[in-house]
Amino acid sequence: MSCQVAVLGAGAFGTALAQAAAHAGHRVRIWSIEERVLAEIERSRRNSAYLPGVRLHRHVRPASSLEEAVEAASLVLVAVPSQVVRTVVRQAAPLLRPGQAVANAAKGLEEGTALRMSQVLEQELPGDLRPGIGTIAGPAIAREMARRRPTSLVAAAREPEVAGLVCRTLQNAWVRVAVSRDVIGVEVSATLKNAYAIALGLCDGLGLGANVKATLAAIALSEMAEMVVCLGGRRDTAYGLAGLGDLLATGYSPHSRNRTLGEKMGRGEDWRAFVATRTVEGVAVVETALGLARSLGLHLPVLAGLHALLFQGADPGQTVRSLLSDSPLPA
Ligand SMILES: NC(=O)c1ccc[n+]([C@@H]2O[C@H](COP(=O)([O-])OP(=O)(O)OC[C@H]3O[C@@H](n4cnc5c(N)ncnc54)[C@H](O)[C@@H]3O)[C@@H](O)[C@H]2O)c1
Structure with a gap:
């Protein structure tokens, strides 16, 4: 079943995730702090700064605001560097509703607190959104994944339905997603x-x-x-x-x-x-x-x-x- 997906961050990995989800049959709104990146995606379906040489699926559409990106999304994917995940999720939190899932793709521990990214999300999201937290990892080099090279990912979440949603959102002809509860x-x-x-x-x-x-x-x-x-x-x-x-x-x-x-x-x-x-x-x-x-x-x-x-x-x-x-x- 087709659903709406938000991707926060239009760097290499965010764009590759957006491309994977669109090729899995979903409609994607991608948001970036960089307006010129969004303008190029709108104009030519390209993101030459981060993923040169890749033509994006027509269902990858730029969102002019965080609100526009997340408003209809069943799943919100966070794909910014680990040290800015807190800032971005803090901005998005008031715009989210219960039932929406949020999966982080950044790899790292927060400097200063040594918190894992799902712990950062838990701190920033209201209580009714916390069961929807998930994590994406795996050997997925953005430039390969976006060029349709076979790629495997792991979707981890405490709630199996959330890992299942991430899996169904990203799995396509060349991306396979394993699920795990070991966040x-x-x-x-x-x-x-x-x-x-x-x-x-x-x-x-x-x-x-x-x-x-x-x-x-x-x-x-x-x-x-x-x-x-x-x-x-x-x-x-x-x-x-x-x-x-x-x-x-x-x-x-x-x-x-x-x-x-x-x-x-x-x-x-x-x-x-x-x-x-x-x-x-x-x-x-x-x-x-x-x-x-x-x-x-x-x-x-x-x-x-x-x-x-x-x-x-x-x-x-x-x-x-x-x-x-x-x-x-x-x-
Ligand atoms: N590149 C990969 O192959 C790959 C694969 C798997 C996971 N990851 C993980 O994904 C995360 C993002 O990596 P990437 O390679 O896409 O990085 P990138 O440098 O290509 O893109 C970073 C994105 O974050 C945005 N950004 C930076 N500072 C920001 C801020 N203060 N507020 C809002 N947005 C901001 C940038 O505009 C850009 O859209 C990293 O944690 C990385 O470990 C990357």
């Missing part, structure tokens, strides 16, 4: 993979070869699983699409900013200039997640090594050598 596991995995992708890029930059990169990926994954379990999620989730799946997509994609940052570090290039000119979400994750891990009494050597590199000027080669010799190897 914590999906969110923590999706967040940490951005940090660990920096470590995998580091292996590329240092030219250490496939054996080292695979070893570090396995150690990173076991750290991810530790954190998931400690925060109340399921270990299995770290080994599913949101964890292992997305870690491989991000840690091996030439287009990933997180992986590229690590590669630049490993090569001895000016990675600070790279970070200064664009958002590399894994950097904030390293800082926030390490603080959270320490407060929980968790010892996560890869995360601590990344922190030493990014914030304490540690040497990349020495850091990786220490990780390989001192971290427990997952048998």
